[in-house]
Amino acid sequence: MSALRFRRTVALLAVGALALSSCLHAEAEADELQPVQFNPGWFPSAQFAGVFVAIDAGLMTEAGLAVTEGTFAYGQNSTALLQQDLTTPTLATIEGYILLQKLDRGDDLVALAPMLRESPAGVMSLAESNITSAADFAHQPIGVHAYADALFHWFATAAGGLSEDEINFVRVEDDIADLLSGHVVAMQGYASEEYVRLQSAAAPRETRFISFAALGFRSYSEILYTSRDQWEQHGPVLQRFVQAVRAGWELAYREPELAVKAVAQRRGPDADPEHIAAALQALRPYVLGDDGHALPPMDADLWRNLQTIASEIGLIQNTPADPTTWLAP
CATH class of the missing domain: 3.40.190.10 (Periplasmic binding protein-like II)
Incomplete structure (x- = not known):
């Protein structure tokens, strides 16, 4: 073998070794990420932009999480999905009054944080x-x-x-x-x-x-929630998910083109980027409020008032548990 061919062979082997090392390093990093299952409470739309941006922009990876996105379907038992695999941290989103109805029927749930401060x-x-x-x-x-x-x-x-x-x-x-x-x-x-x-x-x-709030029915919306079993086993992991979503929402409004792209990709061929952009801006006060921060702490008194109204309307039948028993710290 000539000296030139030998040097080329050595160089190619070095490049190959570097590529293999990078691949193995990436696989090792992926193996270290904690799998998390997220089940949205509706079809892909701007109301999930914070989650989608957190995933696509690498904020979940930075939090050490590998998120699998579930698919919404009418009639699915969302509580059963939370309990389907207790080895994998799982959470979902839900409307405030539906959460109360599930608690009313005996589901043991924990509410983590509201993506929307008020129902739109x-x-x-x-x-x-x-x-x-x-x-x-x-x-x-x-x-x-x-x-x-x-x-x-x-x-x-x-x-x-x-x-x-x-x-x-x-x-x-x-x-x-x-x-x-x-x-x-x-x-x-x-x-x-x-x-x-x-x-x-x-x-x-x-x-x-x-x-609805102006009509007297103020409720949190798109609440991140999970089952009691999930919370007790995976609380710290689920809190990291919430923190990444908070950062995802704030990034979505700093760089809305990222949010529009993230939602459009999940909507598929019928996506309307112009509508998604308008919907995202319509949601801004619901997400960020006056203080500019996403996913604020929830107010137990607001929940108590909502429970009272839900009882009057007949949305719930039983004496509700105090919110402090099912709101995450």
Whole structure:
């Protein structure tokens, strides 16, 4: 073998050894990451941007976590999914009133942190309809989603002071055409989804949004939660997940293009980046509030008030446990 060929062979072997070493190092690092299962409580959308950015930007890896994302499906038993594999730290998201219903039926759960300080659910309308409060629902066709009748009856009677013969609720889904066509004068929707579409479709006409909180039903939303068994076995790991999500949300609003890309990738071919960007901005006050920080501590008194209202409405049947027993420290 010539001296030149020998040197080339040695160089190639060195490069190969370096590549193999890097690969093995990467595999070793991956082996050291703690697997975590995350089960979103809805289909991929801007309301999970903080989680998605934390995963895609490497914040979860920095926290020592390897996150597997679950797939939402209607009718799935989210509590059973939390208990499916107790060797793997698992958590999910849930709406505030649904969490209360699960606790009411006996599920032993722990609430970790709210991704949204307040539910983005509310009542949307065209400004020309003059719907500014629940009192304005009187004798008007109001679009309500399935399973929300009891809540809207409470809005109408408690917040609006209406009698039963003044209430006219119409079953709707999430099609804003029902509102634009005049089939209903107001309808249930989310500030980050249907209302974003309404604002765009109705322009230049003005629109209005009355939040559930403004109607007296203030609730945390997209709450990160887990089972008691999971919390007792994996509490510190789940807390690292929460901290990474907090950083993910704050990064999402510093660099929104990262968030739009992360959500769009998970939405697939039907993703609308323009809508995702608008939805992300609509969620900003719900995520960051006035202080600019994501995932604030939860207020036990707020939960106690929500429990009282949920009992009045009939969303829960039993005497609820004090929130201090199921809120994570």
